Amino acid sequence: MAETGKTKRAVASVTDQEALDFHARGRPGKLEITPTKPMATQRDLSLAYSPGVAAPVKAIAEDPSRAYDYTARGNMVAVISNGTAILGLGNLGALASKPVMEGKSVLFKRFADVDSIDLEVDTENVDEFINCVRYLGPSFGGINLEDIKAPDCFIIEQRLRELMDIPVFHDDQHGTAIIAAAGLINALTLTGRDFKTTKLVCNGAGAAAIACIELIKAMGFNPENVILCDTKGVIYQGREEGMNQWKSAHAVKTDRRSLKEALDGADVFFGLSAKGALTSEMVQSMAPQPIIFAMANPDPEITPEEVARIRDDAIVATGRSDYPNQVNNVLGFPYIFRGALDVRATTINDAMKIAAAEALANLAKEDVPDDVAAAYQGNRPRFGSQYIIPVPFDPRLISAIPVAVAQAAMETGVARRPLLDLDAYARELKARRDPIASTLQNIYARVRRHPKRVVFAEGEEEQMMRAAVSYANQQLGTAILVGREDRMRDTAARAGIDLDRPGIELLNARISKRNDAYTDYLYARIQRKGYLFRDAQRLINNDRNHFAACMVALGDADAMVTGLTRNYSTALEDVRRCIDPKPGHRIIGASLALCRGRTVLVADTAVHDMPSAEELADIAEEAAGLARRLGYEPRVAMLAYSTFGNPSGERSERVREAVKILDKRRVDFEYDGEMAADVALNPKIMEQYPFCRLSGPGNVLVMPAFHSAAISTKMLQELGGSTVIGPLLVGLDKSVQIVSMGAKDSDIVNMAALAAYNAGV
Ligand SMILES: NC(=O)C1=CN([C@@H]2O[C@H](COP(=O)(O)OP(=O)(O)OC[C@H]3O[C@@H](n4cnc5c(N)ncnc54)[C@H](OP(=O)(O)O)[C@@H]3O)[C@@H](O)[C@H]2O)C=CC1
Ligand SMILES: CC(=O)C(=O)O
Ligand SMILES: [Mg+2]
Missing domain, CATH: 3.40.50.10750 (Isocitrate/Isopropylmalate dehydrogenase-like)
Known part of the structure; x- marks a missing residue:
């Protein structure tokens, strides 16, 4: 293998409470709609609506293709679900699927500047669902079906593809298959395996699984070497229980009956089933250098840590962003639709899917340039077992994948508006991305590599505690909360904040052993500015800004964040009493x-x-x-x-x-x-x-x-x-950030991360 390394979490995970707060904060949910034209004057109104709007109406009625010129259709994708297979959580209904669908919509925008809206259709009846969606065609440039259970999803997608003249793409099927295929191409290369002879076992026989094995068979896997399992075990020829025509198409002649038996000696495991379905014992029985893609969300079939405990020769991928090798359809759908929309494709066909998979696989083999390295937690990954596939934040994806998809669409005759100059198209795609927009992401990545001790001066405040916990959780370093411990614990208990976790320190200024040192230091600085020794003592004992700033000044912490309870200029004065400007600099x-x-x-x-x-x-x-x-x-x-x-x-x-x-x-x-x-x-x-x-x-x-x-x-x-x-x-000579009064915990974490970053990473 080109590279080995210990598997570890790339970033810390989030708590349920953090996720709930994130979704509830401000305007609930994750997206809103903003107009693209001014709507300020009577004239604007006349143009945008009656009477002006009649002109584009007539133009479109005459020539439907003009809808791409006069409406948002050409850049608009609907994310549609009935919630019957939400991630790996099962059938929780249309309404419960909304957070996932809103999430997909914002990812379309964030990663590929595709506008998107989520539509939750409250029926489990296949015909009703098809009937609902088929008439929505005029509104959108494409339809992304999502989290619809098998086998219904196969019927729904097939029918809608026949009925509609825009791309209809069930992302759990094809998006997943494209990304898994890309990862697999690279994992096979790294382990010196050949498509034709590699033995693969796929656990799960639903939407994602069936599409994955269809694609890899289309790419050269021998059908006899692919065993599919579901909740009833191996899908073998002649099995009757829990079958459908899509499973039957992949039934093999074998006397193996359980996942455990199927995996004995297997080269590759694909998990598209549910949390914990793969055991250590099963992993132990796999061939040398096994390839394990545990892709169930939100929790994989097995964790990379569990695999690492028993084998050090495995290549492991999961669907999550907090481990290396994230095999998740987020790497595909924004860019695949970008390419399809830009050539006004009528469909997303196999050639476009394979082109996307190959473009993605090739990207992981390329050197990572400077401006891309930050997307990788500040590391510069090299093609190897811990890096078989780019991360979703990789800024090269936007120019690599849509170009490949658009080209394949043109070559296969499904592009309604061919692009003449693909180099110019690639440049245009690059320009859609503001290089500075990933600034914060880069800062977090750098701090994670060089974690810092940050003192949160107003430690008794609930937002400060939340921010400190988030800081520690995100593995940015140690968060020191200054305050009276009993007060902090009371507030934390009331707010449901767990302070007893690694990376959090509680510090009571009044009883700190460093008070004398801080007082001497401060007194030396302010004695000629009208302060007595006892004034310095009082400031250190009673004022958390002075205490925290002295901690940073004397090297007991790397950086400080404050400002929640005191206005900016007062907080700055407090800090300035303890810390000077950097020589030759202005604050x-x-x-x-x-x-x-x-x-x-x-x-x-x-x-x-x-x-x-x-x-x-x-x-x-x-x-x-x-x-x-x-x-x-x-x-x-x-x-x-x-x-x-x-x-x-x-x-x-x-x-x-x-x-x-x-x-x-x-x-x-x-x-x-x-x-x-x-x-x-x-x-x-x-x-x-x-x-x-x-x-x-x-x-x-x-x-x-x-x-x-x-x-x-x-x-x-x-x-x-x-x-x-x-x-x-x-x-300033030392790193301090002052938040605005009443700042939200998320603002405070950003400022703490910036303070840590400024402390030198
Ligand atoms: N990483 C990624 O990008 C993606 C991951 N996924 C994940 O794949 C999983 C399946 O999703 P999807 O295909 O859409 O869902 P479906 O409902 O269409 O299919 C689920 C399949 O999993 C099988 N299954 C469930 N639990 C087990 C188990 N313990 N052992 C064996 N088989 C099991 C079911 O078996 P049976 O047929 O017997 O009921 C069924 O075949 C989810 O966890 C989802 O999060 C999906 C899409 C993308
Ligand atoms: C990633 C995704 O689409 C799923 O887990 O369903
Ligand atoms: Mg999904």
Whole structure:
């Protein structure tokens, strides 16, 4: 094998409570619909609705293909289920399936910019279900059927494919088969096996299992070497109990009757059944270098740890994201539909499926470039037993898979709109992904590799505790909660938070052994600023910000997070009493705003009220440095209400002056200004200033003053629907982050992760 390694969880799992909170927070559920056209004026209304809307109606009635020009159809996929086989949880009904279907819809958007809506159809009657879906064709560019039990799913998909002229794709069947086939191609290569002679046992004979074995047989597996099992054991020729025509098609002549007997000497196990179905004893009896794909969700047939306990020569994959080798259809469906939609395919055929599987398998064999490595928890994986398949966050998937699918669609004559230049298409696909959008993911990955001790100063607050538990759970390091232990335990018990878990430390400032050291340190810093020794003592004993900041200053913690109960400037003053700016640096606040797939850093959102030209230049330098530390190349726009001198005014003059100072300093990043926000952000408007030195839209926006920075970021958040992270505190000698008062636990964890990241990873 090219590489061996101990199997371990890649990231920590989440608790049920965390998952419930995540779904309930803010607007319940995971998606909402936003319009793509303005709806502000009477004219907008006349265009969007009556009378203007009649024009596209007539155009489409004349030529149905115009629906792709005038409606959202061409980029819209429905995720449809009746909830009869929700993951491996069984038949829990249409309504209970909604969280999964909403999840699939948001993954379509997140990974491939496909718009998607979930539809839960409340019937187990096959004809009723077909009848419901068949008439929805005009609304969508494709139909993703999901979590419908076998054998109903086979009938439903087959009929709908015949009835509809858009792709109908049951993801549990074909999506799973494509990803499993890709993983299998690579696992066979690594173990020197051949398709024709490899013996495979598949546990589960439902939607996913039948499709998987059909695809691998189509790719060259010998049918005699494939044994299928279900709840009744081996599916052998002549068996009558629990059979259907789809199982019968794969029945083999054998005297083996149980999964245990079937697995004796087998090379490959495919699990598409239920939690715990594979035992250690069965794994023990498999051939050398066994390949084990335990794909049941949410819990696999066997865990990688259990396999590792008994064998060190196995290649193991699961359907989960928290172990290496995630064989899950999320790696396929967003990109397969992307390719199919872009050529307006009438169907997703076998050639398109095989092209997707091969593209995916090949990607895992390629070197992982720098900008991709972060998606792999900061490691640079090499093709081997722990890396047979890319992870869903791999940014190369968006350009690799849709191109292969679109090409196969064109070659097999199912593309209604062929693409003439596939290289240009690949570039266009890449551009759909904002490289900065994965910033947070990258930061978490880096911190996980270099876990840090972060002190949560306001440890008695419920959100702080939740954030600390989440920090520890995500294996980012140790979370130290400062507060009175009895108070913390009371609050935790009431809120159902378990503090007795690895990675959580409770620290009572009053009885800490380090108080004397902290007091001496603080007193030395403030004795000439009007404070007595007993003042320093009181600050350390009673004020958690001073205590926590001294912990960081004296190296007892790597970073600190605070701010929940005290306003920003007061919390910053507390911290500043204990920690200086980094030599040669200026302390600023910068906020990261993520909006509609775009990310910008806005500064100074926290410290300087009315910065001078000199200070604006410093802010630009600090913000550019932060951008680089976050992993992207800054293009700094020095913002004002005017653009390059028009209209003129005192505040713009200062911004112009700051640009000249940056010129003199010969800084090593792109900057220009003064300019208005639309010039900075809209390339078309920027074109009116051909002399502008920015090579693209600004991604670091330096605001002329604190009020404009604070107002614009809050407006982005409230009106623009942006996620705003920060202000991040930049320029301190030690790593501290201050959250806004009343911040949510998820915001606090982000800030704690950023604090840990800034502490040096
Ligand atoms: N990793 C991935 O990407 C995917 C994973 N899956 C997982 O595969 C599993 C099956 O899903 P799906 O095919 O959609 O569901 P289906 O309901 O269509 O099929 C379930 C199959 O599993 C069999 N089964 C259930 N429990 C056992 C058991 N203990 N031993 C043997 N066979 C068993 C059933 O047997 P019988 O026929 O006798 O009832 C049936 O054949 C789920 O856990 C699901 O999460 C599914 C899709 C994608
Ligand atoms: C991943 C998926 O689709 C399932 O487990 O059903
Ligand atoms: Mg599914």
